[in-house]
Amino acid sequence: MPDVETYDLLVVGGGPAGLAAAADAAALGLSVALADERATLGGQIFKQMGPGFEVRDPSALGHDYARGRALIEAAERSAATILTRTAVVAVEGDRVVLVTEGEHARTVVARRLLLAPGAHDRPVAFPGWTLPGVLTAGAAQTLVKAQRVAPGERAVFAGSGPLALAFPAQLQAMGVPVACVLEAGPPPRLGDVARMLVAARGNTRLLRDAVHYRTTLLRHRVPLRYRRIVVRAEGDGRVEQVTHARVDADWRVIPGTEETIAADTLCVGYGFTPSVELLRLVGCQMDFDEDRGGPVAVLDDWQRTSVAGVLAAGDGTGVDGSYVAIDEGRLAALGAARDLGRIDPAAADRAAAPIRARIARKRRFARALKRMHRIGPGLFELTTPDTVLCRCEEVTRARIDEAVEGTADLSAVKALTRAGMGLCQGRNCQRHVMARITARHGVQPGAIVPATPRLPARPVPLSAVAERPDEELGLFQ
């Protein structure tokens, strides 16, 4: 292979973990490239406004905006090569196939690969979840914050956790009327708040924020309904009304408690799930932890996965939030430099110690928060037989149940029904198919072998690979 670009470290994902890792690794003297599918860096949490918007007064955009800018600018200032609009579509050994929008695929060599893919909204299926006007919280937040476009005129927010308070307050404050907020969990108890404050060790920002958001909702008379969950969205070609119901402690709907409210927008935010397709593609050992979003990566002290040469960091390895993600990125940079003999092991240990201490502290806090807002199993029981579970291939629950009747094997269900074979590659339906397997066969999600990921990891136009020899790309073997 003549003139193959070679990097000491290829970072995949330009969110908090990837940005921190790229800047630190470059500072340690590694040759670094950072690839991100999007046109702008920052990932979901620090998503930047579209290229063209002008930010005249960054201070008006708040604390998180400033945190994001600092990370992005540090990575851009560093010697790392930044590749935006660039997706990783295949990995084989140390060879990685990249596709930059509108260009041919190319193979680069990465001595170390750091996967920092981030997370996306936990998909929650219910009758009507495919109707236009039903959006994830992430989608609504992107539209409102990064695009300054309101998705509708009257929104219902259904979700759980700190976001269920923060996000509707932000929507309302930015001029999108919120008709109602549905929180599936109970109102916070005093004991929970006390535990949180202990775990936070004097960091009262979260509590202050929560009070601020609650006040915003109260001021705008937005009802905040605890222990209620969305049960369906209805309308002619788009959302016109949303029905919700009271749930028990397991988030199971209590019959006879339904209420219907008019709305043109339904934002759904029941937490996040790691985007693990690349981790699975390279064969990293995974674990299952619903509190951290479901599939989580098994990692060692230096963020190394079970696959030689592959490290992982951030919410894509288990959702712990941006503070932990940044430090995991830093640790991965040290780990890669240490593996490549670019930093003395003792020096790496010294540099890693305070980072690990911070991660441990923040993680305790994040987990206390997660326990407080634990997902109830009823969240995966909102569908009816004719609800489409696989959005891409339009496979109903009834068809999936028919297949599940004869097998507890997820890949078999996929082959029988096409659920998970569409463009999103099962990102939306896999957890729901698992829930049906659990319901029928009693196998817990952690014990269900996920469907084998297929190449390419992202749909690629044939034109991007057509003129290249197949063996070089390793795509069609």
Added chain:
Amino acid sequence: MGRRLPLGPAIERGPAVTITVDGRAVRAHAGETVAAALLAEGVLATRTTVGGAPRGVFCGMGVCFDCLAVIDGVPNTRTCMTYVRDGMDVRLQDGLTPAGS
């Protein structure tokens, strides 16, 4: 109905551009995704599925492949991941071919 939100003094939208949506000229701003420009125009569904169901923005971050449209002749393009450009041709998608074709 979607619409553009007031911005305040801290932010300014990008320069005005014109795109066509199913042949109709639509004003948008540089920095807007096709999905956002369509929502601001009141277009919620960007396509219908092979089964005939309308679909629009769902995940807004390139994960779900629901908000697809034919952009500059390329079908199955994610409108949430594509920024508008002056003269861009957007066609709402019917199954896997442009609507009406």
